[in-house]
Amino acid sequence: MSSENHSDPVEFKATSVVPQLQLLLFTDARISHRADIKQVQDYLETLGQDHDFSLEIIDIKEQPQLVELYRLVATPSLVKVFPKPMQVFAGSSILPDLKRWWSQWQDTLADLRQRHKEFGDRPASNLSVSTELDAERRSHSADVMRLSDEIFQLHREKEELAKQIEFKDQILAMLAHDLRSPLTGTSIALETLEIIAQRPETAKTNDLKQQLYQQAKSQLQIMNRMITELLDESRQLSTKLDIKPRRMNLNDLCQDILKQLESRFKRRSINLIVDVPLDLPEVYGDAELLRQVIVNLLDNAIKYSSENGEVKLIGLHRTLQKVQVTIIDHGHGIPDDEQEKIFEGHFRLKRDSTKEGYGLGLAVCRRIIQAHHGRIWVDSTLGQGSEFHFTLPVCVDRPTL
The missing domain is CATH 1.10.287 (Helix Hairpins)
Structure with missing residues (x-):
């Protein structure tokens, strides 16, 4: 087993062409993640006594192009690069997922090694050329993704x-x-x-x-x-939209909005659960327009929740330089074929036919979030409720020229 920290683009250097398990562990500097990362490293260190594999430890700030390449959405993340297919595990579930899949990976490797013995070693020169081509392909893939x-x-x-x-x-x-x-x-x-x-x-x-x-x-x-x-x-x-973006604290905005809507939650005896980390990165946006988005989503959550129900407001730092806000209710839910249509200005759900207003709020919310280079969408199950999500760009300090 080999383990390295990398600041340069990752290339797998092999001294042998014998198939080897290749893992990437993506980390960040947040203290709250250190325990999860340590558990994964300790477990892999134990496995390394009996199994041959390579582990590359990558700081997402130093290798953002790899974060984009592997489409990671959370840290820490463990990526199984080889053998194919690629697999990604994230957050606190890494260790249990690793334990569950390890034996299957070893079985796959055993089959590959058996075939390797049957067909013989590939020349080392071919391996070198292949490694360089793989690095070039990764670079081109990142460019293509950006242009797309x-x-x-x-x-x-x-x-x-x-x-x-x-x-x-x-x-x-x-x-x-x-x-x-x-x-x-x-x-x-x-x-x-x-x-x-x-x-x-x-x-x-x-x-x-x-x-x-x-x-x-x-x-x-x-x-x-x-x-x-x-x-x-x-x-x-x-x-x-007349957007006036500036550096802002999303946590402060959420707390201010919750005070504004406090009486509405109490009136319907709705239990509000808030999980917005204090260390949530600052975002770059128009506070008043974003206030309108959050108020609209919370207002809908209140409207479609039963009395004594529950509404959740969650903030999450995503690795792709974005922050995600999620608002969850346990209302009627939205049919699959209408989850995209609700963001259109002319569309109304059948359930809303007796309610006041046009339901244009979600169309406005989408325009606001898109103008911030973010995304807004809904995950919903009929009879169980809805989860509305939107993302915003993290405010990144730029060097002074």
Whole structure:
């Protein structure tokens, strides 16, 4: 067994062509991860007495291109590079996963070594050329991935512009559809009041008049809220976002928002669980627009949770220079085929047909997060609830020129 720390690009140097298990252990400087890393290293050190394998220990700050290459989303991460297929284990599950897979890896290696004996050694010169080609391929792969991301971003911006053009036509159709119900309710209440007004007054008719008056008033208030929300959010969707990004503390913003919504959680007796680390890296973003995103997601979580339910707000530092925020509810859930559609301005779930507002909030949230070069999505299971996630870029200090 061999173990090395690397600051240069990783290349596997072999003195023999005999198949060998090759592992990469990606780490960072956070104290909270040291115990997990130490357990993995100790376990591998014990295995190294009886098994031949190579272990490369890589600091993600020194080798960010490898983080991108292997598409890692958390640290620490253990990558089994050889034998194929590649496998990735992350966080506190590394050790149990390693123990579970170790014997299977050894069986695979035993088969490879047997075939190696049958076909003979490959010339060392071929191994050297192959190693160099592998390094070159990794470099090209990173470039291709970066260009693909840029092309995807341009394509996404083009689609967003097309949606903005289409949005104004959708507004009229939505307005006619959604205002019909409260308008009909108001009309019926007023017509009934007109009929009752022609009858002699009694205690019963007076009570009925009061009920009809309250019904008409309530329906008018619903229409007013719907129109206000529609105008506000359509203005944001149809115009360019005025983003003013700056270094900000996401933990402080979350705490401020939770104070703002505290009464709403208490009113519905919802238990709020917050797991946003104090050492969460600062992000680069517009605090007011990001406030709108988090408030909207928490508001939806409250709306669709039952009384005495539970809502979670979680912050996670991702290795790809991003921070992830997750909001979890245990509501009705969202069908698989509608989990992407809910981020479209014109789409509404059937469950929302009786609720106030247009549900444009998620479309606005997506525009805000995309404008921050992040991503927003939902994982949901019907009958169990939903997990809304979004990512933001970590604020990286740049050297002064």
